[in-house]
Amino acid sequence: MNLRALTLSSALLLATYVSEVEAQSVDAAGNSAARPTGSPSLQQGLLTIPSDIFSALPEKNATRTAFFGDLHVHTTYSLDAFNVGTMATPYDAYRYALGNTIQHPAGFDMTLRVPLDFYAVTDHAMYMGMLFEGADPSSELARIMNSDYMENFNAPENLVPGRTGGVLGRFVGDARRMIGDGTLSQDVVHDVIHDAWKDTVAAAEQYNKPGEFTTFVAYEYTTFADDRGNLHRNVIFQDADKLPAVPFSSLHSRNPEDLWDWMDGLRDEGIESLAIPHNSNGSNGQMFKLVDWAGNPLDDAYSSQRIRNEPLIEITQIKGTSETHPLLSDNDEWAGFEIMPYRVGSTRPSEPSGSYAREALLNGLSFEDQGMENPFEFGFVGASDTHTAAIGDDESDFYGKLGLADATPQQTGAVPLSAEEGERLLESAPDSVREFEAGVYATGSDITFGASGIAGVWAEENTRESIYNAFRRKETFATTGTRIKVRFFGGYDFTDETLVAPDMLETAYSDGVSMGSDLLPEGDTAPRFIVWATQDALSAPLQRLQVIKGWTVDGEPHEQVFDVACSDDLAVDPQSHRCGDNGAQVNLEDCSISADVGAAELKTVWVDPDFDPSVRAFYYVRVLENPTCRWSTWDAINEGYEPRPDFPATIQERAYTSPIWIRPSTG
Amino acid sequence: MKFLKSHVFWFVVLGIVIFVIDEQTSDPLDTIVVDAALERRVAALWAAQVQREPTEAEIASLVDDWVAEEIWRRESIRLSLDEEDEIIRRRMIQKMQFIAEQEAELTPTEEELRAYFEANQERYEVPSSVSFEQLLFHSRDAATSALSAGELIADLAQPSMQSRVNVRQSPLQVASTFGPGFTRSLNSYDSASNWQGPIQSTFGWHLVKLLEKNSSSVAPFEDIRATVLGDYTYELRMQAQTDFIEQVRPNYDIVRKEE
Numbered sequence: 050m051n052l053r054a055l056t057l058s059s060a061l062l063l064a065t066y067v068s069e070v071e072a073q074s075v076d077a078a079g080n081s082a083a084r085p086t087g088s089p090s091l092q093q094g095l096l097t098i099p100s101d102i103f104s105a106l107p108e109k110n111a112t113r114t115a116f117f118g119d120l121h122v123h124t125t126y127s128l129d130a131f132n133v134g135t136m137a138t139p140y141d142a143y144r145y146a147l148g149n150t151i152q153h154p155a156g157f158d159m160t161l162r163v164p165l166d167f168y169a170v171t172d173h174a175m176y177m178g179m180l181f182e183g184a185d186p187s188s189e190l191a192r193i194m195n196s197d198y199m200e201n202f203n204a205p206e207n208l209v210p211g212r213t214g215g216v217l218g219r220f221v222g223d224a225r226r227m228i229g230d231g232t233l234s235q236d237v238v239h240d241v242i243h244d245a246w247k248d249t250v251a252a253a254e255q256y257n258k259p260g261e262f263t264t265f266v267a268y269e270y271t272t273f274a275d276d277r278g279n280l281h282r283n284v285i286f287q288d289a290d291k292l293p294a295v296p297f298s299s300l301h302s303r304n305p306e307d308l309w310d311w312m313d314g315l316r317d318e319g320i321e322s323l324a325i326p327h328n329s330n331g332s333n334g335q336m337f338k339l340v341d342w343a344g345n346p347l348d349d350a351y352s353s354q355r356i357r358n359e360p361l362i363e364i365t366q367i368k369g370t371s372e373t374h375p376l377l378s379d380n381d382e383w384a385g386f387e388i389m390p391y392r393v394g395s396t397r398p399s400e401p402s403g404s405y406a407r408e409a410l411l412n413g414l415s416f417e418d419q420g421m422e423n424p425f426e427f428g429f430v431g432a433s434d435t436h437t438a439a440i441g442d443d444e445s446d447f448y449g450k451l452g453l454a455d456a457t458p459q460q461t462g463a464v465p466l467s468a469e470e471g472e473r474l475l476e477s478a479p480d481s482v483r484e485f486e487a488g489v490y491a492t493g494s495d496i497t498f499g500a501s502g503i504a505g506v507w508a509e510e511n512t513r514e515s516i517y518n519a520f521r522r523k524e525t526f527a528t529t530g531t532r533i534k535v536r537f538f539g540g541y542d543f544t545d546e547t548l549v550a551p552d553m554l555e556t557a558y559s560d561g562v563s564m565g566s567d568l569l570p571e572g573d574t575a576p577r578f579i580v581w582a583t584q585d586a587l588s589a590p591l592q593r594l595q596v597i598k599g600w601t602v603d604g605e606p607h608e609q610v611f612d613v614a615c616s617d618d619l620a621v622d623p624q625s626h627r628c629g630d631n632g633a634q635v636n637l638e639d640c641s642i643s644a645d646v647g648a649a650e651l652k653t654v655w656v657d658p659d660f661d662p663s664v665r666a667f668y669y670v671r672v673l674e675n676p677t678c679r680w681s682t683w684d685a686i687n688e689g690y691e692p693r694p695d696f697p698a699t700i701q702e703r704a705y706t707s708p709i710w711i712r713p714s715t716g
Numbered sequence: 717m718k719f720l721k722s723h724v725f726w727f728v729v730l731g732i733v734i735f736v737i738d739e740q741t742s743d744p745l746d747t748i749v750v751d752a753a754l755e756r757r758v759a760a761l762w763a764a765q766v767q768r769e770p771t772e773a774e775i776a777s778l779v780d781d782w783v784a785e786e787i788w789r790r791e792s793i794r795l796s797l798d799e800e801d802e803i804i805r806r807r808m809i810q811k812m813q814f815i816a817e818q819e820a821e822l823t824p825t826e827e828e829l830r831a832y833f834e835a836n837q838e839r840y841e842v843p844s845s846v847s848f849e850q851l852l853f854h855s856r857d858a859a860t861s862a863l864s865a866g867e868l869i870a871d872l873a874q875p876s877m878q879s880r881v882n883v884r885q886s887p888l889q890v891a892s893t894f895g896p897g898f899t900r901s902l903n904s905y906d907s908a909s910n911w912q913g914p915i916q917s918t919f920g921w922h923l924v925k926l927l928e929k930n931s932s933s934v935a936p937f938e939d940i941r942a943t944v945l946g947d948y949t950y951e952l953r954m955q956a957q958t959d960f961i962e963q964v965r966p967n968y969d970i971v972r973k974e975e
Contacts, residue, residue: 114879148843148886163892193765197803232765261884532892534877553875583877586895586918649918650877 112554113507113524115534116516118167119146119440120267120325120504121283121366121432126172126245127269130436131180132217133452137438139170139252143264145439147256153448155456159439162446163532163587165503166511167263168256170249170438171283173271174298176224178245179238183220190241193233194223228300242295254289259512266292270308270324272299278335279328279393280305282359283432284312287321287517304342306351309358323520325430327363330371331393334403337425339412352416352424361520364406364429364527364705365502367441367450368393368494372671372705374401377408381597381610383673387499387529387700396480396493410708411599411606414665417712418604428523428565428707429669431502431530440503442530444700445640447500447680455495462496463684463693465489487690496696500680501529505704507536507563523565523707531585533704537670538579539568539711543654548579564669565707570714575660578709580613581652582672588702589675590647592616593628596655600666610671613655616648623658633675635699640678640686647675662713669708673701724819724960728967748786750779758782813957820956822949830937832948837934839947845884846902847928850894851911852876852920859914859921869911869923878919884930894918902926 123130124139134154137145145151146168150160172178182188183196190196227233246268253264266286274280282305286292297311312322329336341351364371369389378384392399402408406429413425433440435450449455458464465471465488474482475489483492490496505526506519519525526535536554540561547556557579562568568576584591594614600607612621615628622629633646657668676699682692692698758778762770770778798804824832833840851873853859862872878893891899895918905912905926913923937944 110881115877148888163888164886189764192761197807231767234767536877549874551871551873551875581877583919585892586898587892 110509112558113509113519114511116166116263116506116508116511117528117532118165118169118263118504118506118516119433119435120167120169120171120265120285120430121269121327121363121434122168122170122438122440123172123269123434123436124170124438125181126178126249127436128173128176128180128217128220130172130438130452131184133436133454135437135452139172139249139438140255142170142438143168143252143256143262147262151439153437153439153456154452157448159437159448161440162443165440167265167504167506167516169265169267169283169285170252171267171269172245172249174242174268174296175271175300176221177242177268177296177298178248179224179241180217180220181245182241190233190237193237194220194227196220196223238300239295242298246295250289250292257289257513260510263511263513263516265513265517268296270296270298270305272303272305273393274333274335276333276335277392277395277397278333278399279331280326280335281328281393282308282324282326283363284308284322284324285517285520288513291318291320293320306342306354309354312358313354321517322358323361324359325361325363325432326359327366327432327434328368328371328389328393329362329404329406329409330369330374330389331391331399332404333392333397334400336404337406337409337412338403347416347421347424349422352422355424356422356426360427360523361430361525361707362406362427363432363434363502365431365499365529366434367498367501368434369497369499370501370529371404371406373405373407376401377405378608378610381608383595383610383671383701383703386703387497387501389494389497389499391494391497407597407599407608408606410667411601411608414599414601414667415604415606417665418601426710428525429527429705430504430506430520430525431527431705432504433502441500442503444500444530444678444680444702445683447683449495449498451495455498458681458684458688460491460495461498461681461684462491462493463681464688464690466491483695485694487693490693496681496693499529499700503528503530503532505534522563524563525565526704526706528704529700529702531588531674531702533582533585533588533591533672533674533702535582535670535672535704535706536579537564537581537706537709538562539566539576539668539709540579541571541574541577543577543579545654548581548652548654553579562709564709567710567712570662570711572714573662575656576668576711578613578655578657578668579652580655580670581650582670582704583650584648584674586649589633589642589677590616590649591651592631592633592647592673592675592701594651594653595671595673596657596668597671598657598659598666598668600661600664602664609659611655611657614651614653616651616675617646631675635676635678637678637682637692637698638686640683642675642677665710665712667708667710670704670706672704674703676701722819722963724816724963727815728964746790748783750783754782755779816960817953817956819960820952822952822956824945824948824952829941829944829948832951833937833944836947840935840940840944841932842935843886843888844932845886845930846890846926847883847885848902849881849925849927850876850878850922851880851924852878852917852922853914854920856914856916856921859923862923863911863913873923874920876919884928894922898922 122142124137124142125131125135137151141151145161146165148161148164150158153159179190182190183194185191224233228238250266253266256262257264266289268284270282270284272280293315297308308324315322326336340346370387373381373384374388375385390398409425413423417423433442435441437452441447441450449461455461459466471489481491481493482489505528506516507524508515508519538557538561542560547553550556580594580596582591582594593612593616596611596613598609611626612628615621617631619629619631631646634643679697679700681696682698685692755775759770759775762778851870853862854874862869865872887899890902898915898917901915902924907926907929911923911925914921915924
């Protein structure tokens with residue numbers, strides 16, 4: 050049987066079962082079995098309007114399946130990937146995502162722990178393919194730029210610490226100057242970028258297999274504010290039938306609002322896309338600041354354009370977590386998770402305020418309190434941001450993201466440098482190292498990196514259309530690398546019986562809303578949430594489910610973390626809203642974890658005990674695994690060292706759902 | 717004698733001959749030849765940068781610049797500045813490798829390509845996969861009694877986070893979703909149109925309907941021709957480099973010096 054026929058017949062099979070289940074439930078309970086919520090009864094009339102929903106086109110797999118993917122992957126066409134020895138092409142990237150082995154620039158093999166369902170290569174649009182082209186001495190670009198110095202780009206002596214200096218810095222400087230003075234014409238630059246872009250599209254088209262594996266045509270728009278606050282976004286195109294000849298880059302404009310204008314313009318021509326900001330954590334407060342590029346307060350035009358183009362943000366990736374920061378959420382004991390404290394690509398500190406998602410969600414509510422549009426009504430995805438074409442989400446086998454620049458545990462700082470190298474750096478660059486008993490360790494952003502993350506979506510089928518629609522619905526979740534699955538529904542009629550009924554998901558979708566949605570108010574009734582997660586069967590069991598609530602009173606932000614389900618039959622303390630300790634341990638000799646502690650599945654219906662129908666609020670779920678070894682601990686153990694003392698030896702892998710929003714009916 | 721046919725061999729021999737003749741006959745003065753070909757080359761490079769053709773005067777001045785650069789270059793070689801420079805060294809190695817590779821026949825015939833594919837089948841293996849439906853139950857007993865429920869079987873199941881229909885999943889994917897134990901049990905079943913089980917997973921007890929089972933197989937040659945060609949060409953290039961070194965290495969006396 051060929052695959053398409055199999056997929057189709059499976060879908061038909063499923064549709065048949067779904068309709069059978071519906072038919073049976075109506076038969077069993079009489080004609081009033083399907084009961085939509087809140088519909089007024091019409092007892093006065095001669096006829097009662099039947100409440101059954103009629104669907105002319107029965108939806109296939111209406112209760113949706115979780116698919117996992119990565120929407121942030123760099124290959125040899127990215128200048129800073131080529132610069133660190135990455136030769137892997139977009140084709141290699143897709144082969145890797147399907148489970149094939151490709152090579153790390155340092156020569157070792159990389160194979161994905163478990164193949165992914167979708168993948169998008171997102172090379173930097175600025176200078177896309179230009180190092181690749183410029184390093185070929187016979188190319189026109191190389192002749193014009195006289196770029197002999199690029200031929201040996203990734204020799205060890207050219208891989209300077211800081212990575213943006215050296216040969217790469219010289220190339221960017223030369224290119225800017227030559228484009229500026231016309232030595233390097235727009236046509237030549239656009240030709241090179243167009244060729245790389247065309248190849249990127251061709252690779253995505255070659256590997257996209259509806260029903261089996263989805264690719265997206267995509268790229269990264271890479272721009273910085275004047276203070277080097279990171280404003281990077283990935284642009285994901287819905288289809289590949291019609292695309293711009295070259296991607297809009299920071300060489301066209303550094304102002305993200307111009308990117309949105311361009312995307313809006315494309316949309317008018319029938320080219321649909323969305324942009325996903327990332328590393329707000331390294332933005333020095335720029336990503337979610339409350340003024341626009343020109344410094345004016347945000348108005349409705351700005352907000353609606355932003356949220357139209359940016360319905361999602363990347364909440365976790367290799368360069369750290371962007372959920373929240375201990376300084377912003379001092380009552381959240383889990384806020385200090387994989388914090389990357391620097392501005393991207395530097396070791397200058399990044400200001401937390403304006404840099405994290407939870408605070409932005411709260412500011413979004415404040416805008417609404419003032420009767421304004423909400424620019425920050427976004428959902429969450431995770432991604433890797435790898436620069437080797439291969440994602441690094443496995444703590445026990447993490448190879449960084451920067452090719453030759455962080456290929457060894459000595460380079461990342463997981464284990465001490467050689468004695469000579471340590472001595473040399475203590476003398477010449479004391480800020481780049483830290484000395485402990487075991488030796489001198491490299492210290493920079495690399496050691497703050499995390500082996501993260503993955504995007505999860507709930508979609509009907511593994512196709513571009515279905516998955517892209519899930520992005521638009523914000524029916525998405527993020528994980529820090531493991532394949533946790535999590536469902537989150539808001540409604541008013543969910544009970545403990547709903548949780549165990551065979552048609553639970555049909556009920557959840559018909560009587561409630563899923564993650565990423567608005568739940569309309571129903572008088573003063575408190576909302577009831579279905580919170581449900583299962584573990585990655587090859588990772589640690591779950592420890593607890595949490596609901597994170599944010600709300601505003603008269604524009605003042607408030608937040609609260611509620612544990613809502615605990616493993617091991619532990620109860621939530623009604624005062625502290627915390628689960629009891631399940632005592633899960635990690636053995637730091639070999640990274641083994643406690644057996645028989647934790648849960649494969651946690652599921653509950655949760656009612657907000659403090660619900661106030663007069664305020665705006667958002668709710669999202671955070672799922673926590675039992676602790677496991679951090680990648681730096683695995684690396685240290687493998688090399689015969691203790692984990693370095695200034696970073697946590699263990700982490701709790703986690704998942705975050707997109708929020709559900711509730712507003713007062715009168716608001 | 718195979719090496720007599722090799723261009724590289726004659727390249728090296730000719731080089732030695734020219735070197736010897738040059739040593740004995742060369743003029744005390746170094747000669748820099750300026751000809752029409754050179755003029756055309758500098759003019760073309762200039763035109764690519766400036767986007768128009770140079771004038772006669774500009775060509776003359778470009779040639780002057782080139783001559784000056786050539787003198788710089790030769791003076792630097794006189795001082796052996798090329799010898800300690802890693803970039804120049806690697807660039808020359810790269811050029812020589814290109815020449816060595818050009819020796820080899822890099823476009824294999826269809827037969828050679830197929831033979832290579834046949835000989836390296838393990839590289840082109842597609843892992844095994846299963847397609848199945850699954851239902852989750854509270855207990856082993858609940859699952860077992862559901863087996864006799866016929867059409868109503870799904871009504872007896874409990875909600876499952878994992879998909880009911882799973883299409884073409886590799887053993888690794890199944891293990892990541894349901895656990896390694898479930899994967900082993902599933903593999904022991906044959907595909908059938910009826911429900912089988914129960915099987916235990918990380919999450920409880922399941923009944924499964926095994927729709928399709930594909931053992932691992934080698935991808936059809938036609939589907940991966942481009943990949944095979946890429947792999948084979950790469951191998952031929954590497955082989956050409958190895959052959960070259962083996963051929964020329966006898967010309968060198970490698971002396972190890974102790975510190």
